[in-house]
Amino acid sequence: MRNYIILPILALAFFASTALTSPTYTGIPRPSKFVEIDYSTIDNYARNTPESAARNLKTLSSYLNTPARTDLAKARSVYAWITSHVRYDESAFSGHRYSSEIEYANRVLKNRKAVCTGFALLFKHLLGQTGIPVVSIKGYSRTNDSEAGQPIQRIDHEWNAVQLDGDWYLLDIAWAQTTAKAGPDGKLQPNDFFFLTEPIAFAANHFPMDTRWQLLNPALSKIQFDQFPKIYDAYFRLGFDADFPKNGQLRAGEVLTLSLQNEKEVEFTCSIGKQGGTTAVQVPINTRRNGDTYQVVIPITQRGASTLYLFAKPKGPRSERIKSYEGIASFTIVRS
Numbered sequence: 001m002r003n004y005i006i007l008p009i010l011a012l013a014f015f016a017s018t019a020l021t022s023p024t025y026t027g028i029p030r031p032s033k034f035v036e037i038d039y040s041t042i043d044n045y046a047r048n049t050p051e052s053a054a055r056n057l058k059t060l061s062s063y064l065n066t067p068a069r070t071d072l073a074k075a076r077s078v079y080a081w082i083t084s085h086v087r088y089d090e091s092a093f094s095g096h097r098y099s100s101e102i103e104y105a106n107r108v109l110k111n112r113k114a115v116c117t118g119f120a121l122l123f124k125h126l127l128g129q130t131g132i133p134v135v136s137i138k139g140y141s142r143t144n145d146s147e148a149g150q151p152i153q154r155i156d157h158e159w160n161a162v163q164l165d166g167d168w169y170l171l172d173i174a175w176a177q178t179t180a181k182a183g184p185d186g187k188l189q190p191n192d193f194f195f196l197t198e199p200i201a202f203a204a205n206h207f208p209m210d211t212r213w214q215l216l217n218p219a220l221s222k223i224q225f226d227q228f229p230k231i232y233d234a235y236f237r238l239g240f241d242a243d244f245p246k247n248g249q250l251r252a253g254e255v256l257t258l259s260l261q262n263e264k265e266v267e268f269t270c271s272i273g274k275q276g277g278t279t280a281v282q283v284p285i286n287t288r289r290n291g292d293t294y295q296v297v298i299p300i301t302q303r304g305a306s307t308l309y310l311f312a313k314p315k316g317p318r319s320e321r322i323k324s325y326e327g328i329a330s331f332t333i334v335r336s
Contacts, residue, residue, distance in 0.1 A: 039076050039192075042068065046080035054085075057105060061129040071132050071164045076195075078126045082119060083177045083190035089113035101125065101136075116174040120158040123173055133163040139208035140222075142230055145307050145330035146276045149249025151226040152207070159206060161213055168215055169196040172206070179233070193233040200242050204231035234326035238312055239264040241292075249332040250308075256333060258296045258310070265315035268296050269325050275305040275332060300335045308333045 046064055053063035064081055068074040092113045098104040105125040108118040120136040127134045141157035142148075159172040176194040183189040193201075199215040203225070211219040229248030236242065241261035250256060268287055273280030286297040298308065311325035 037072070039080070042073050042077050043080040046077045047084040049081055049085075054109065057102070057109060057125055058129065060109065061126045064126065065130050071130075074130050074132060075127055075134075075162050075164065078123055079171065079173060079176070079190075079195055082122055082126075082173055083180070084188075085112055086119065086122065086177070087113050088115065088119075088174060088178045090115060092118060114174075116172075117158045119174040119177065120160050123160050123171075127162065135161050135213075137161060137208045137210070137213045139206060139213075140225070141207075142205040142228065145230050145309065146332075148230045148307065148330045149227055149247065149332045155209060157206070161215075164196075170199060170202045170206075170213075170215060171195050171197065172202075191233065193237060198236075198242065200244075201233075201236045204228060204244060229332075230330040232327045232329065234312070235328040238262070238266060238314065238326070238328065240312075240328065245329065245331075248330075249334065251334050251336070252300045253335065254300060256298045256300050256308070258298065258331075260294045260296065261292050262294060263292045266294070266312045267315050267325075268294070269311045270296070270298050271309045271311075272298075272300070272302060272306050272333070273309070274302070275307050277307075280307070280309055300333055303335050306333050306335070307331070 045067060049060070049063060054060045060081070061078070064077040065074045068077055086108060092108075092111065092115055096107075098107070101121050102125060104118065105121045108114045108122045114122065117136075124134050124136045136158055137160065138155055138158050140152040140155055142152060157174075159170065159174070161168050161170050163169075172194040176190040176192065179191040179194075180188040181191070203214055203216060203220055205228075207220070207222060207225040208214060214220060224246070227246060227248055229245055231244050235244060239262050243261075245258070245260070268285060269282065270285050271280035271282045283299055283301075285299075288295045288297070296310070300306075308331045309327060310329045310331070312328045313325045316324075
């Protein structure tokens with residue numbers, strides 16, 4: 001996240017005519033009504049936008065939203081263009097100051113590179129021209145495995161919320177772009193887990209300065225957030241219970257038992273490494289299942305603090321290679 005300076009004389013009241021209603025709190029979890037939608041048509045349209053349409057924010061917004069018939073399609077079109085045309089670059093805007101959000105967004109449009117703030121502001125000001133209520137949100141994020149169960153010390157991230165059909169939804173375009181994977185055609189596909197993410201799943205790694213933007217009732221406290229493990233999107237995609245483990249720092253003896261809920265058949269593997277280190281060693285585990293409850297029994301041989309990396313995959317033939325496992329969570333383990 002990068003800060004921008006709004007100069008009083010140049011500040012733009014772009015959303016002055018748009019009434020941004022307070023977010024409506026939702027239950028835990030809230031099933032999304034947009035999960036099963038096929039976005040391929042609008043995605044292809046946005047990704048193949050001619051450069052002549054991207055001269056400025058107004059022309060690009062107009063082009064992206066021309067075929068869109070719903071607010072969802074408009075939001076998706078802007079998201080698809082940004083994730084396919086702007087790359088994450090830590091050096092972007094380093095040391096620069098900007099007089100307004102509009103200036104910041106225009107610079108991202110011109111240079112096609114950004115950090116999280118640039119992604120969030122470009123989305124806000126492209127979609128905002130359609131009249132759809134949209135905000136950018138500053139807050140804390142958990143990005144490293146070594147941060148499991150540890151206090152997040154600084155505000156380091158920015159993302160968005162958008163109102164569709166009267167309800168507010170969360171999205172993190174920077175993370176959708178930086179965790180993109182190659183599709184069947186070999187082209188990078190954004191990680192759509194971060195597009196209109198369920199609030200409780202989003203809260204695993206995002207804590208907004210204004211807690212209303214958690215979209216949770218009751219809202220989580222910063223102390224609660226700091227205690228969380230590092231939860232990966234694969235945890236939710238593989239069907240684990242949305243009420244994820246909330247204690248990211250665990251004390252253990254020679255053996256640690258983790259309990260996880262999943263109605264599907266899954267397999268686990270596990271690695272342990274020194275906290276803050278760069279290597280980890282796979283350890284043998286024993287898995288027991290009783291209904292939807294899995295108990296993963298893990299030997300803890302290293303004394304002191306270490307990081308435990310938990311991986312899972314749908315149950316399949318033993319011949320499947322280990323790379324088919326995906327990281328689902330990391331914990332800080334303290335063995336006395």
